Amino acid sequence: MTMTIKKSGNSGPDLAFSINAKVKAAQAKFGKENVINAVLGTLANDEGNIIALDSFYKRLETMDRGLIASYAPIEGEKAFRETVLDLLFDDSRPDAYMEVVSTPGGTGAIRNGIFSYADIGDPVICHDYFWQPYQKMCIEFDRDFRTYNFFTKNFKFDLEAYKACQDQALKDHDRMVSIINSPGNNPTGYSLSDEEWDRVLEISNEAVAKGKKITLIIDVAYIEFAGNGEQKKFFKKFSKLPENLMVLVAFSMSKAYTAYGLRSGAVVGISSSKEVIDDFKEAMATSARCNWSNGVHAPQLILVDLAKDENKGEYDKELASLKAMLKERADVFVKKAAEHKIDIIPYFGGFFAFVPTDRAFEITKKLEKENIFTIPSAKGIRIALCATNKKDVVKLVERLAFYMDK
Amino acid sequence: MTMTIKKSGNSGPDLAFSINAKVKAAQAKFGKENVINAVLGTLANDEGNIIALDSFYKRLETMDRGLIASYAPIEGEKAFRETVLDLLFDDSRPDAYMEVVSTPGGTGAIRNGIFSYADIGDPVICHDYFWQPYQKMCIEFDRDFRTYNFFTKNFKFDLEAYKACQDQALKDHDRMVSIINSPGNNPTGYSLSDEEWDRVLEISNEAVAKGKKITLIIDVAYIEFAGNGEQKKFFKKFSKLPENLMVLVAFSMSKAYTAYGLRSGAVVGISSSKEVIDDFKEAMATSARCNWSNGVHAPQLILVDLAKDENKGEYDKELASLKAMLKERADVFVKKAAEHKIDIIPYFGGFFAFVPTDRAFEITKKLEKENIFTIPSAKGIRIALCATNKKDVVKLVERLAFYMDK
Numbered sequence: 001m002t003m004t005i006k007k008s009g010n011s012g013p014d015l016a017f018s019i020n021a022k023v024k025a026a027q028a029k030f031g032k033e034n035v036i037n038a039v040l041g042t043l044a045n046d047e048g049n050i051i052a053l054d055s056f057y058k059r060l061e062t063m064d065r066g067l068i069a070s071y072a073p074i075e076g077e078k079a080f081r082e083t084v085l086d087l088l089f090d091d092s093r094p095d096a097y098m099e100v101v102s103t104p105g106g107t108g109a110i111r112n113g114i115f116s117y118a119d120i121g122d123p124v125i126c127h128d129y130f131w132q133p134y135q136k137m138c139i140e141f142d143r144d145f146r147t148y149n150f151f152t153k154n155f156k157f158d159l160e161a162y163k164a165c166q167d168q169a170l171k172d173h174d175r176m177v178s179i180i181n182s183p184g185n186n187p188t189g190y191s192l193s194d195e196e197w198d199r200v201l202e203i204s205n206e207a208v209a210k211g212k213k214i215t216l217i218i219d220v221a222y223i224e225f226a227g228n229g230e231q232k233k234f235f236k237k238f239s240k241l242p243e244n245l246m247v248l249v250a251f252s253m254s255k256a257y258t259a260y261g262l263r264s265g266a267v268v269g270i271s272s273s274k275e276v277i278d279d280f281k282e283a284m285a286t287s288a289r290c291n292w293s294n295g296v297h298a299p300q301l302i303l304v305d306l307a308k309d310e311n312k313g314e315y316d317k318e319l320a321s322l323k324a325m326l327k328e329r330a331d332v333f334v335k336k337a338a339e340h341k342i343d344i345i346p347y348f349g350g351f352f353a354f355v356p357t358d359r360a361f362e363i364t365k366k367l368e369k370e371n372i373f374t375i376p377s378a379k380g381i382r383i384a385l386c387a388t389n390k391k392d393v394v395k396l397v398e399r400l401a402f403y404m405d406k
Numbered sequence: 407m408t409m410t411i412k413k414s415g416n417s418g419p420d421l422a423f424s425i426n427a428k429v430k431a432a433q434a435k436f437g438k439e440n441v442i443n444a445v446l447g448t449l450a451n452d453e454g455n456i457i458a459l460d461s462f463y464k465r466l467e468t469m470d471r472g473l474i475a476s477y478a479p480i481e482g483e484k485a486f487r488e489t490v491l492d493l494l495f496d497d498s499r500p501d502a503y504m505e506v507v508s509t510p511g512g513t514g515a516i517r518n519g520i521f522s523y524a525d526i527g528d529p530v531i532c533h534d535y536f537w538q539p540y541q542k543m544c545i546e547f548d549r550d551f552r553t554y555n556f557f558t559k560n561f562k563f564d565l566e567a568y569k570a571c572q573d574q575a576l577k578d579h580d581r582m583v584s585i586i587n588s589p590g591n592n593p594t595g596y597s598l599s600d601e602e603w604d605r606v607l608e609i610s611n612e613a614v615a616k617g618k619k620i621t622l623i624i625d626v627a628y629i630e631f632a633g634n635g636e637q638k639k640f641f642k643k644f645s646k647l648p649e650n651l652m653v654l655v656a657f658s659m660s661k662a663y664t665a666y667g668l669r670s671g672a673v674v675g676i677s678s679s680k681e682v683i684d685d686f687k688e689a690m691a692t693s694a695r696c697n698w699s700n701g702v703h704a705p706q707l708i709l710v711d712l713a714k715d716e717n718k719g720e721y722d723k724e725l726a727s728l729k730a731m732l733k734e735r736a737d738v739f740v741k742k743a744a745e746h747k748i749d750i751i752p753y754f755g756g757f758f759a760f761v762p763t764d765r766a767f768e769i770t771k772k773l774e775k776e777n778i779f780t781i782p783s784a785k786g787i788r789i790a791l792c793a794t795n796k797k798d799v800v801k802l803v804e805r806l807a808f809y810m811d812k
Contacts, residue, residue, distance in 0.1 A: 002685040003619055003652045003677070005525040014695055017480055042476060052471035060474070061467045065458035068466070070448060071666045074423055104510060104669070104698035111697050119411040120526075133695055140696040213409055246409045260477045261703030263510070263669070271409070279408040289420055289539055290546040291517050291697050292510035297667030 015132065016040055016375055023373045036372040036392045038384040041186065041351045042260055043322055046389035051322065053258045055315045059302045072297040075285045076102025076266060080300035083307045084251055084266045088220070092232040095239035096270045097277035100251075101284035102295035105260075106221045109250035109267035110179065111137055111291075116283045117215035117246065118143045118177040123169035126179045127157075129188050129345075129354065129379055131219070134179055143177075144169075150188070155346050157196040163203045166214075175213035178204075183231040184222030184350025187375070187382035189330075191226055191348035197234040201241075208245045215246040224256035224319060225326055226349025243273040246280070253299050255351065256319060257306075264299035326351070329385045332393050340401035351386035355400065363403045372396055421538065422446055422781055429779045442778040442798045444790045447592065447757045448666055449728055452795035457728065459664045461721045465708045478703040481691045482508025482672060486706035489713045490672045494626070494657050498638045501645035502676045503683035506657075507690035508701035511666075512627045515656035515673035516585065517543055517697075522689045523621035523652065524549045524583040529575035532585045533563075535594050535751075535760065535785055537625070540585055549583075550575075556594070561752050563602040569609045572620075581619035584610075589637040590628030590756025593781070593788035595736075597632055597754035603640040607647075614651045621652040630662035630725060631732055632755025649679040652686070659705050661757065662725060663712075670705035732757070735791045738799050746807035757792035761806065769809045778802055 016039060023037045032048055043051045060068075075081065081100035085093070103109045110133075118124050120142045126134055127150035138145035148165035149158045169176045180200070183191030192200070204214050223231060238247045247270040254260040269280035288294065306315040333353050337344045345354045357363065360376035367374060372395075375382040381400070388396065400406075422445060429443045438454055449457045466474075481487070487506035491499070509515040516539075524530050526548045532540055533556035544551035554571035555564045575582045586606070589597030598606070610620050629637060644653045653676040660666040675686035694700065712721040739759050743750045751760045763769065766782035773780060780802075781788040787806070794802065806812075 001649060001679065001681060003621060003650070003682050004522040004685055004689040006685075006689075014480055017477075021479075040477070050472040050476050052475040057471040057474065065463040066456040067667075068463065069458040069664050069667055070456050071423075071446070073427075074420055107695075107699040108697065116410040133699070136692065137696045140692065215409060243407060244409070258475050261473075261475050261700075263698060263700070263702050273407065275407060276409050279410055279412075283410040283412075286542065286546065289513075290543045291514065292669060293513040293539070294667075294669070296669050296702055 019373055019375060022368070026371050026373070030371055034371055036388060036396055038372070038374045038388045038396060041255070041384055041386060043255070043258060043326070043351070044387045048387070048389070051258055053315070053318050055306060055311070055318050056257050056259060056302055059305055060298055063298055063301065067301060068298045070297055072102065072294045072300055074288050074294050075281065076100065076295055077300045077304065079304045081266070083304050084268065087303075087307060088249065088251055088268060089235050090229060090232050092235040094235055094237075094270050096241065096272055097274050099269045099277050099281040100266050101281060101288060102300060103265045103267050103288070104263040104292055104295065105254050105265040106219060106250040106252035107133065108292065109248070109265055110134065110217055110219060112267050112284055112287045113215065113217040113248040113250070114138060114143055114177060115141055115287060117217075117248070118175065122175055122177070123173055124177045124179060125165050125169055127181070129185070130179070131181060131186050150190075151345065155190075157192050159196065159199045159203070162200065166203060166207060170207050170212050175215070177215045177217060179217045179219065181219040181221070183220070183348060184226030186222065186350060187352050187377070188345040188354040189347035189350050189352055190345055191231060192234070194234055197237055201237060204245050205242065208242045211244070213244045213246075215248060217248045217250065219250045221250065221252045221255060222350035225323055225351065231349065238270045241270075241272050243271065243276055246271050246276060253303060257299070257303070259299050262296050262299045264296050264303075326385060329388065329390055329393055332390045333383070333385060333397065336394055336397040340397060340406045342397065342401055342404060342406055351384055353383045353385055354380055355383065356380040357404060359404070363400070366403050367399060370399060372399055425779055425781060428774070432777050432779070436777055440777055442794060442802055444778070444780045444794045444802060447661070447790055447792060449661070449664060449732070449757070450793045454793070454795070457664055459721070459724050461712060461717070461724050462663050462665060462708055465711055466704055469704055469707065473707060474704045476703055478508065478700045478706055480694050480700050481687065482506065482701055483706045483710065485710045487672070489710050490657055490674065493709075493713060494655065494674060495641050496635060496638050498641040500641055500643075500676050502647065502678055503680050505675045505683050505687040506672050507687060507694060508706060509671045509673050509694070510669040510698055510701065511660050511671040512625060512656040512658035513539065514698065515654070515658075515671055516540065516623060516625060518673050518690050518693045519621065519623040519654040519656070520544060520549055520583060521547055521693060523623075523654070524581065528581055528583070529579055530583045530585065531571050531575055533587070535591070536585070537587060537592050556596075557751065561596075563598050565602065565605045565609070568606065572609060572613060576613050576618050580617075581621070583621045583623060585623045585625065587625040587627070589626070589754060590632030592628065592756060593758045593783070594751040594760040595753035595756050595758055596751055597637060598640070600640055603643055607643060610651050611648065614648045617650070619650045619652075621654060623654045623656065625656045627656065627658045627661060628756035631729055631757065637755065644676045647676075647678050649677065649682055652677050652682060659709060663705070663709070665705050668702055668705045670702050670709075732791060735794065735796055735799055738796045739789070739791060739803065742800055742803040746803060746812045748803065748807055748810060748812055757790060759789045759791055760786055761789070762786040763810060765810070769806070772809050773805060776805060778805055
């Protein structure tokens with residue numbers, strides 16, 4: 001017998017977190033230096049230790065205790081919400097009504113979007129390489145998760161598959177949510193080009209012109225590690241959209257502030273309609289109250305402080321060094337993969353690179369015997385460049401090539 | 407036009423947080439010392455400043471940054487989960503299978519319980535003085551929130567009303583959730599007696615004997631401020647329950663650790679069945695992943711550290727001083743209310759006292775003109791003893807008596 005309603009709880013343990021437990025066991029047994037940990041999405045230095053930004057953590061350590069202790073407003077601190085818009089969009093702020101509500105990391109933002117913009121049974125479409133929790137959320141909330149082929153043979157965004165999936169989804173539904181994780185997609189490292197975004201909006205517009213309601217949820221968890229500003233230009237395209245085409249952006253402090261364990265993020269709504277955006281804010285605040293009450297207070301205040309003119313340089317410098325470190329590792333990975341003639345999905349940024357193969361589970365099992373840990377899936381192997389130094393990247397690619405018979 | 411599915415977002419702004427905004431405006435205009443703030447549930451010292459425990463916050467300030475930055479496991483740190491059981495139950499640990507999964511405060515625990523133990527349309531019953539978010543959650547998740555009369559004329563728990571509500575709820579449903587917020591109920595300060603708990607279990611047993619599934623969600627957010635150990639004895643009654651009678655306890659670090667803004671808590675499951683408790687853990691972990699991914703890491707580690715033999719005395723001493731402060735204020739309130747012949751609901755502990763009146767909105771409006779802030783509801787006025795010093799408690803009761811024509 002069980003007591004739960006059994007919608008939830010059937011999708012098994014989270015793969016990244018359960019393989020990470022194996023990594024820790026191997027490190028304890030064989031020593032950290034003898035284990036290659038390309039699993040979890042946290043930035044590690046070359047010694048394999050998690051990086052915690054000095055600019056961020058020294059502010060936490062010296063913050064007034066009463067501020068840390070106190071509740072944040074349900075929707076988040078006003079200055080935090082304004083700062084999120086400034087930082088997220090930079091020079092590419094859409095000409096639209098926008099609102100921000102704080103959430104526990106990007107997870108809370110995506111969860112809120114799925115919950116409030118698709119009803120029970122409504123379609124939620126996504127590229128077929130995706131972050132597992134998207135699907136888990138749809139199972140949990142009884143939304144109809146459907147995937148489309150992510151890439152053409154030449155590793156471009158498969159716009160035909162996207163359109164076909166949308167058409168099919170809207171055949172007998174009046175509304176649809178589309179989750180797109182770009183730039184620096186997890187697990188692939190892919191970023192949609194500006195032209196691909198244009199086409200996504202054109203395809204959306206075809207359906208909204210017929211009265212359908214479409215909500216795009218854009219997961220930009222890795223955006224700060226996927227370019228030097230040019231990767232934000234696509235935001236500008238969300239200006240003056242039809243009012244039944246809504247855009248939500250999932251903002252996360254986890255990666256760009258190395259604040260994973262402090263669970264801070266926000267859901268950003270973009271609409272041409274004041275009414276739609278007011279409704280957004282109220283729905284998101286109500287969901288906050290019903291699921292976690294309010295966000296963690298301290299990171300909101302630190303984000304605001306670090307964005308001040310007098311502090312921005314300090315933070316930007318630290319972020320730039322993280323980006324440089326990641327880029328070096330990615331460059332080595334791409335180069336070595338090419339040398340070994342291993343096909344990879346084009347890497348544009350983010351924490352992960354991806355090797356397509358239908359033998360992923362077999363190969364990663366063999367790698368694990370050599371204390372090399374990665375994440376397998378039906379489509380291939382995800383490699384956490386964020387966590388692996390250049391030397392280990394080289395070794396990892398070599399052993400991968402060996403088992404892939406390259 | 408709106409874009410949301412409009413289940414959420416219709417219940418209006420949160421009263422406590424919106425009145426708190428008025429308090430802040432009044433403080434800015436008239437000076438903090440001229441405003442009585444008996445609104446929000448955070449412990450303040452006699453000067454009206456939020457209290458942050460030294461034992462807790464010095465550990466946060468000196469904690470290894472990498473630990474704060476890193477993700478906690480989805481279900482929470484193992485040591486945290488074990489420590490929660492030790493601290494929560496003390497000498498009154500039930501003889502049962504138990505599991506713990508971390509949540510953002512008590513909110514996340516209650517949300518998880520409602521979501522996984524009642525299906526859409528299923529009844530969720532609660533006493534008719536209740537924390538507003540219980541109802542909001544049920545609206546959000548389409549569960550059927552129903553209330554019963556909390557108190558008899560003599561201010562005892564109205565067991566007849568409880569039984570009638572349960573019977574009605576189970577007439578055409580196979581399962582039911584019952585939320586009970588005790589000891590130190592918010593908003594009333596009431597605690598169910600051990601005999602009242604016996605009767606609640608007897609009434610539950612009558613229905614589960616007929617094959618119904620009942621889940622009790624017990625919100626114990628204020629338990630550490632509602633006695634000196636004796637208030638935990640009722641937990642022992644959850645030993646060897648029928649397997650279709652499940653108990654969930656919502657544990658919160660917000661109050662007893664002054665960690666409101668760090669959003670840490672846990673949902674604790676108690677069952678006589680291993681299968682039921684395994685299902686509980688899996689469902690709660692899946693809900694975690696689908697709503698906030700994982701808990702805030704640092705408070706979990708601090709809880710464990712403060713529970714160690716060598717540190718427990720330091721923490722216990724600080725907690726004792728908070729309890730003493732609150733008790734003094736409550737004693738003054740009870741004494742002054744009696745002098746003015748104001749009826750109150752028996753106060754046994756917690757952060758709030760309650761004055762029943764059907765003129766609450768009218769009276770609190772008048773009080774607000776004198777810069778005295780409380781929370782009105784259809785049933786009366788909630789007074790945050792946690793936030794108000796003894797002198798202000800005296801004044802508040804006097805002005806309350808004046809407007810109540812006492």
